[in-house]
Amino acid sequence: MSLMSSMYTGVSGLESNSADLTTIGDNIANANTIGFKAGRASFEDALAQNIIGGAGSSQQGWGARVQAIQKLVTQGALTNTGLATDLAIQGGGFFVVKGNHNGSDGTFYTRAGQFTVDKNGALVNLEGLTVQGYQADATGAITGQMGDLKVGDATSPPSATAGITVRANLDPNSPVLTAPFDPLNAATTSNFSNSTTVYDSLGNAHQVSIYYRKTATGWDWHALTDGGGLTGGTAGTPTEIAGGTMTFDTSGKLTASTQTGTFNPINARNPQTLTFNLGDPTGGGGTGVAGITQYGNQPSATTFLSQDGYSSGQLARISIDAKGVVTGTFTNGQSRALGQVALADFSAPDQLERLGGNLYGQVPGSGDAVVGKPAAGGLGSIASGALEQSNVDLATEFVRMIAAQRGYQANSKTITTADQLLNELIALKR
Known part of the structure; x- marks a missing residue:
């Protein structure tokens, strides 16, 4: 040389x-x-x-x-941020994002999970590229092909009340009332009452008060609401929508109960039948202690009162679990799955092309993207409220x-x- x-x-x-x-x-x-x-x-x-x-x-x-x-x-270390839309991958895989990067439309891959919800309700990265995933239907079932993941424009439709459940004790020493029950003077023509809010099919709220009246043979009960919310009713006038009777044995157990009435709100799709679950009478094979009882030496008191309807709700917050399932919690207290984040992996991820902006592109040397759901098929799990560091x-x-x-x-x-x-x-x- x-x-x-x-x-x-x-x-x-x-x-x-x-x-x-x-x-x-x-x-x-x-x-x-x-x-x-x-x-x-x-x-x-x-x-x-x-x-x-x-x-x-x-x-x-x-x-x-x-x-x-x-x-x-x-794997890079994870740092907690507390922001639900900050996502980190624990294990293999890349987030899939789609949109325009440096003047080119396409599908890109990234480990940077700094995401947010844009004005259209889509989950996007800081550049505005849309995160890809699987959308859920109105019932929360995740179906369909991978596409733009929208999580921020969801609403929760109302659900009409079908049943009211009451657990209470009625004082057997209450005086027997001889005067008939008067809806306009319900408090003075009854011995005890409790109330709850029910909802019609449009999500409108109606206050329902239940009045209990001691009789010579047992108890009567009357459910009232303001007539202004009922078809043919008058605002400010208490109107009975349901009622019935109850009998108890000497030990205070419910032996029998009856119910009649229909709830017909204004502008609702259909009249509603409200079922008042007051207990399981012994006459029907029940225990007689699961609902309303008449135990001695105990005052009249309500221990539990609930109903199963709710109004419409707006999205209040989202959470994302280890499988990438995005769950929305609504202002009406309901929650359901909104979608699921997708991940992609490659046979040779170290061969992916760097494109800037924390993005990678698929090239022949990397192999084709294999897309799936987190925590399955060899793909990593998702850590919400965290970011993967360099x-x-x-x-x-x-x-x-x-x-x-x-x-x-x-x-x-x-x-x-x-x-x-x-x-x-x-x-x-x-």
Whole structure:
């Protein structure tokens, strides 16, 4: 090998170590970039030449060159943020986002889960690319093909009250009332009352009060609501919508109960039949103690009162579980699944093309994207309220930087030494 070749061999070392320093600098610059995967420069020796015959022991190399800049797709540490739409992947896979990036429409992949809900209700990244997932129907069932995941424009439709459940005790020492029950003077013509709010099919609320009246043979009960909310009713006038009787045995157990009446709200789709669940009478094979009782030495008191209807509701907040299922909680207290985040993985994820903006693109070397649901099929699980930090280890990068710097210096010395020898050779002619 000539002295000139020695100089070019040194130059190859400078170029290789310079590329290594560039990669290290890129890693350090992205030490705080969410979801960033560190790179590593790998070198190979350059083509050798045979200087004597063809024996392998008589070959000389021509230096080094960069073989590849590898992506190290190891797991980054997770940092809690408390924001439900901040997502991190624990394990393999990438979030799938779709939209326009740098003037090109397409599908992209990322580990950076800094998401938010845009004005159209779609889950998007900070660039406005839409997160892909599986949409849920109105019942919360997740079906269909992968597409834009919309979670912010959901509402909860109303549900008409079908049943009212009462658990209470009626004081057997209450006086028997001889005057008939008067809805206009319900408090004075009854012994005890309780109330709840029920809902019609349009989600309108109606206050229902139940009045209990001691008789010679048992108890009567009357359910009243304001007539202004009823078909044919008068505002401000209490109107009976249901009533019945109850009898008890000497131990205070409910033996029988009856019920009549229909609830017909204004503008509702259909009249409603409200079922008043007052207990399980012994006469029907029940225990007689699951609802209303008449235990002695105990005052009249309500222990439980509920109904199964609710009004319409707006989305109040969302939560996302480990399987990527987005659940919405509504202002009416209801909740249901809104959709599920999709993940994609590749046979060679380290070969994905960096596109900037924390995005990667599929290339032939990476293999085709295999899309699925989190925590299934080898894909990682989702951590909501957390972000995956860069996997750059600064201590390792500084050690590599020192090694690259020394390598650069050593190759510089090769060039200066070859230059000195060339000067000596030129001086021989003088």
